[in-house]
Amino acid sequence: MVVTELQQRMQESFKDNVDEEYLMDCMRCGFCLPACPTYLVTNKDEIHSPRGRIALMKGMRDGDVVWDGSVEESFDMCLGCRACEPACPAGVQYGVLLEETRVAIEQVKTKSVVEKAVRKSTFDGVFADQKKMAGAVKLVQFYQKSGLQTVTRKIGFLNLFPPFMKEMEAVLPAIESKKKRATPSEPKTTTVAFFTGCLMDTLFQETNRKTIELLESLGVDVMIPKEQQCCGALHGHSGELEKGLRNARTNVDAFDSDSFDFIVNNAGGCGAFLSEYEKHLQSDTAYAEKTTRFSRKMIDISSLLVKLGLNERLKEIQVESKAIVTYQDSCHLRNVNKVFLEPRTLLQDAPGFEYKELIDAGSCCGSAGIYNILQPEMAKKILDLKMKGVKELQPAKVVTSNPGCLMQMQVGIQREGLEKEMQAVHIVDFLYDAIYKNQN
Amino acid sequence: MKNSFLSIVGVENVKYSQAHMLAYSYDATANFQAMPDLVLSPRSTQEIVEIVKICAKEQIPIVPRGSGTNLAAGTVPTQGGIVLLFNNMSEILELDKENLTVTVQPGVITQDLSNYVESNGLFYPPDPSSMKISTIGGNVSENSGGLRGLKYGVTKDYVKALTVVTPAGEVMKLGGKLAKDVAGYDLLSLLVGSEGTLGVITEITLKLIPLPIAKKTGIAYFNSLEDAAETVSAIIANRIIPVTLEFMDKGTIGAVEDFMKIGLPREAEAMLLMEQDGNDKQVDEDIQKMIAIAKENGATSAILAASEEESDILKTGRRAALSALSRKRPTTILEDATVPRSEIAKMVKAIQEIALKHDLQISTFGHAGDGNLHPTCLTDVRDQEEMARVEKALEEIFQVAIELGGTITGEHGVGEMKAPYLEWKLGTVGMNLMRTIKQSIDPQNIMNPGKIFAKETKKRLVIHGGN
Ligand SMILES: Cc1cc2nc3c(=O)[nH]c(=O)nc-3n(C[C@H](O)[C@H](O)[C@H](O)COP(=O)(O)OP(=O)(O)OC[C@H]3O[C@@H](n4cnc5c(N)ncnc54)[C@H](O)[C@@H]3O)c2cc1C
Ligand code: SF4
Ligand code: SF4
Numbered sequence: 001m002v003v004t005e006l007q008q009r010m011q012e013s014f015k016d017n018v019d020e021e022y023l024m025d026c027m028r029c030g031f032c033l034p035a036c037p038t039y040l041v042t043n044k045d046e047i048h049s050p051r052g053r054i055a056l057m058k059g060m061r062d063g064d065v066v067w068d069g070s071v072e073e074s075f076d077m078c079l080g081c082r083a084c085e086p087a088c089p090a091g092v093q094y095g096v097l098l099e100e101t102r103v104a105i106e107q108v109k110t111k112s113v114v115e116k117a118v119r120k121s122t123f124d125g126v127f128a129d130q131k132k133m134a135g136a137v138k139l140v141q142f143y144q145k146s147g148l149q150t151v152t153r154k155i156g157f158l159n160l161f162p163p164f165m166k167e168m169e170a171v172l173p174a175i176e177s178k179k180k181r182a183t184p185s186e187p188k189t190t191t192v193a194f195f196t197g198c199l200m201d202t203l204f205q206e207t208n209r210k211t212i213e214l215l216e217s218l219g220v221d222v223m224i225p226k227e228q229q230c231c232g233a234l235h236g237h238s239g240e241l242e243k244g245l246r247n248a249r250t251n252v253d254a255f256d257s258d259s260f261d262f263i264v265n266n267a268g269g270c271g272a273f274l275s276e277y278e279k280h281l282q283s284d285t286a287y288a289e290k291t292t293r294f295s296r297k298m299i300d301i302s303s304l305l306v307k308l309g310l311n312e313r314l315k316e317i318q319v320e321s322k323a324i325v326t327y328q329d330s331c332h333l334r335n336v337n338k339v340f341l342e343p344r345t346l347l348q349d350a351p352g353f354e355y356k357e358l359i360d361a362g363s364c365c366g367s368a369g370i371y372n373i374l375q376p377e378m379a380k381k382i383l384d385l386k387m388k389g390v391k392e393l394q395p396a397k398v399v400t401s402n403p404g405c406l407m408q409m410q411v412g413i414q415r416e417g418l419e420k421e422m423q424a425v426h427i428v429d430f431l432y433d434a435i436y437k438n439q440n
Numbered sequence: 441m442k443n444s445f446l447s448i449v450g451v452e453n454v455k456y457s458q459a460h461m462l463a464y465s466y467d468a469t470a471n472f473q474a475m476p477d478l479v480l481s482p483r484s485t486q487e488i489v490e491i492v493k494i495c496a497k498e499q500i501p502i503v504p505r506g507s508g509t510n511l512a513a514g515t516v517p518t519q520g521g522i523v524l525l526f527n528n529m530s531e532i533l534e535l536d537k538e539n540l541t542v543t544v545q546p547g548v549i550t551q552d553l554s555n556y557v558e559s560n561g562l563f564y565p566p567d568p569s570s571m572k573i574s575t576i577g578g579n580v581s582e583n584s585g586g587l588r589g590l591k592y593g594v595t596k597d598y599v600k601a602l603t604v605v606t607p608a609g610e611v612m613k614l615g616g617k618l619a620k621d622v623a624g625y626d627l628l629s630l631l632v633g634s635e636g637t638l639g640v641i642t643e644i645t646l647k648l649i650p651l652p653i654a655k656k657t658g659i660a661y662f663n664s665l666e667d668a669a670e671t672v673s674a675i676i677a678n679r680i681i682p683v684t685l686e687f688m689d690k691g692t693i694g695a696v697e698d699f700m701k702i703g704l705p706r707e708a709e710a711m712l713l714m715e716q717d718g719n720d721k722q723v724d725e726d727i728q729k730m731i732a733i734a735k736e737n738g739a740t741s742a743i744l745a746a747s748e749e750e751s752d753i754l755k756t757g758r759r760a761a762l763s764a765l766s767r768k769r770p771t772t773i774l775e776d777a778t779v780p781r782s783e784i785a786k787m788v789k790a791i792q793e794i795a796l797k798h799d800l801q802i803s804t805f806g807h808a809g810d811g812n813l814h815p816t817c818l819t820d821v822r823d824q825e826e827m828a829r830v831e832k833a834l835e836e837i838f839q840v841a842i843e844l845g846g847t848i849t850g851e852h853g854v855g856e857m858k859a860p861y862l863e864w865k866l867g868t869v870g871m872n873l874m875r876t877i878k879q880s881i882d883p884q885n886i887m888n889p890g891k892i893f894a895k896e897t898k899k900r901l902v903i904h905g906g907n
Pocket of ligand 3: 035036037038039048049050053077078079080081082083084085094
């Protein structure tokens with residue numbers, strides 16, 4: 001076998017970046033196989049399983065395989081959903097291994113023009129800086145308001161883009177301009193700093209506004225540190241960990257204050273990365289302590305609402321149950337932060353709905369950051385599988401806890417032609433409506 | 441060559457990329473790895489016939505592979521060749537409620553089968569700890585056992601009929617749904633546990649029994665291994681055959697507790713998990729009696745699991761023992777030594793002495809009721825000096841097991857890993873007969889070559905302590 005220079009450099013990069021000790025933790029028992037969505041939708045292909053990917057990482061490191069398309073495909077196909085982690089009895093830190101692998105690849109690989117463009121605009125552009133994000137959103141806003149949206153849809157301008165972008169565009173929420181927040185009168189007992197999230201703060205502004213309102217109505221003083229930035233998860237999961245950590249440090253500084261009890265977020269994907277700042281910055285002496293404080297205060301919106309007693313409030317509102325509501329877990333909220341009971345109890349107590357569990361609610365919907373843009377075929381298969389369960393259940397609302405999942409589920413609903421019968425909604429919007437629409 | 445296989449199974453069912461070769465180069469066995477040349481996913485018995493015929497003609501090794509969870513290197517393609525998958529043959533074909541049988545393709549996952557028959561009010565008892573992932577084809581080929589083995593037996597007690605493609609590419613049907621059949625040699629039994637060395641199993645009919653109505657779990661902790669072992673003997677002497685009687689030593693208890701945080705007492709030297717099933721009254725009586733016996737034999741605590749959930753947690757804890765232990769060191773080597781149940785205490789003691797002598801970390805858990813123990817060595821393959829000590833220790837463990845009237849494997853099979861020790865158990869006459877059988881069925885040695893039969897037998901050691 002002729003080993004090219006690229007292959008040699010790739011092996012070196014795996015050696016430098018992928019931790020051998022973590023690789024050795026895998027005992028190859030296969031307990032992770034049934035949890036992995038890519039393994040399941042590829043008719044049980046071992047290269048698309050966690051066990052197979054770990055073997056490939058080790059193979060790259062040890063020089064048992066050389067970098068080629070088949071190896072690359074295996075890593076590219078991983079959703080990073082981390083369903084393999086709770087399934088693994090040996091405690092393999094798959095998330096870390098995947099991040100390290102993507103860094104290893106990123107450092108050596110020359111990327112395709114399309115991927116470069118996507119990466120550049122995502123990692124150095126909008127997601128690097130909240131202001132740029134706001135700018136991008138202004139454009140979208142203009143586009144929606146000006147009637148251009150309707151026109152472009154008609155003339156098929158979007159056919160020029162990959163099919164998935166088109167579907168995504170179709171489900172973008174109508175953006176409202178920032179409204180003044182309501183100021184309820186109750187005495188404040190808890191102070192919370194709100195991590196607004198870049199997508200949440202722009203495309204899903206409405207949801208953020210409702211988040212604040214809900215919290216305030218439960219006696220919370222909500223502060224929004226101005227210097228905060230995108231959490232950096234997308235960078236971290238795509239081999240640009242250093243750029244992700246640049247954002248991390250800014251955020252840790254922005255939220256470093258004794259004046260609040262919790263740092264709350266309402267996007268599962270961000271929440272996981274935020275809570276893992278601790279792990280990533282533990283060797284940075286200037287930041288280790290601050291970061292620990294930061295990560296320990298981090299809480300997701302469902303857990304906080306449960307803590308603040310929203311369940312009781314929901315139970316007080318008596319309305320006859322009419323429709324079915326179900327829940328699609330955000331992978332990272334479930335698999336990394338281990339939050340899955342809280343959102344369910346809230347939905348169970350919500351007036352006007354009957355909660356029913358979605359088949360395999362805990363398995364990934366295929367959104368996974370920008371996975372659905374980079375791997376549209378696989379994402380479609382995974383989403384189709386998900387929609388099978390949804391069709392069986394026929395809910396009126398599919399509740400999610402993450403903007404990516406929200407859009408993905410909405411795409412699924414549209415693909416199936418079900419948009420008249422059901423809707424995908426963010427848990428905050430759902431709860432807000434459950435309270436304010438049903439309250440007299 | 442590739443093309444003729446391609447035309448049999450279709451392009452989507454042939455894999456030969458570098459990544460695929462690596463991903464099918466291992467199973468759950470530590471320290472074994474070798475690349476195949478091709479990975480095929482046939483869709484029917486007929487396709488397998490055609491594949492095997494080509495392999496017979498060209499002398500290409502065939503390694504059948506279920507989920508690759510075996511712990512004996514049984515699916516590592518050490519001589520290259522074809523890895524044969526059953527992912528396209530994973531259907532439940534028939535549930536026969538009159539004859540109480542279920543007929544399946546080999547790729548069905550054990551847990552799926554179990555759930556399916558239970559939803560029909562029936563019961564398939566063999567439950568290897570790996571049942572969430574293992575296939576029925578793998579279970580039959582390894583003759584797998586499980587937590588319920590003491591009362592209900594192992595896989596072989598449930599195999600009624602098999603369809604097998606022989607190494608010559610002929611289809612052979614063995615057994616049937618009938619309850620009695622003594623026509624000729626028991627070829628069905630020969631195939632069960634044959635680890636893919638005598639043919640490819642393509643269809644399996646299994647016996648089912650009615651689902652027991654009730655089930656209760658008890659748990660007992662001890663300050664000494666002897667007390668736990670005495671309890672096991674006393675339970676059986678009292679004519680109780682529990683469905684489950686599982687053992688964990690101190691090291692295992694600690695590892696499971698670290699992993700699951702279910703409140704196991706780390707200071708206990710040993711723990712027994714006792715379960716009975718059947719009708720309400722009997723279950724209640726038996727479990728109370730077992731708890732009393734444990735107390736009489738020095739249990740520091742012996743109680744009934746408070747609820748179904750608690751008993752499920754405890755069983756899950758026991759099932760996770762191996763993986764929980766594996767968290768401690770980079771490499772985990774699990775053994776499968778089995779002794780008559782009267783010798784359990786001696787065996788566990790001997791294992792502890794051997795670990796001490798070689799300065800190794802070995803914890804033991806297993807099926808106390810049937811004497812099937814899993815001494816588990818925590819080590820690091822990269823440390824050659826330590827690995828040499830591990831090998832010595834394992835040899836001594838096998839040796840003691842055989843001296844105590846036991847065997848080198850109770851349920852995991854021989855594979856390539858334990859092949860060098862098989863003669864210790866079978867003797868030269870037994871080995872020669874087995875070789876003759878293999879030769880006459882598979883004269884070209886294409887079916888999973890290198891497994892069960894080793895090039896060389898390990899020399900036995902001088903007798904040492906433990907007796
Ligand atoms: C954590 C863990 C716990 C375990 N617990 C238990 C336990 O409690 N009890 C127990 O008995 N085992 C246990 N095992 C071992 C293993 O799971 C079993 O041996 C299981 O039956 C293997 O099933 P598989 O589908 O993975 O088969 P594989 O590992 O893929 O194959 C096993 C053998 O069967 C052959 N084979 C597979 N399918 C066919 C076929 N269709 N035709 C012919 N040959 C075939 C293979 O060539 C190989 O020799 C455990 C393993 C792990 C990792
Ligand atoms: S479950 Fe964990 S230890 Fe087992 S194969 Fe998967 S990653 Fe490895
Ligand atoms: S992260 Fe998700 S897709 Fe990737 S290996 Fe784990 S379970 Fe599979």
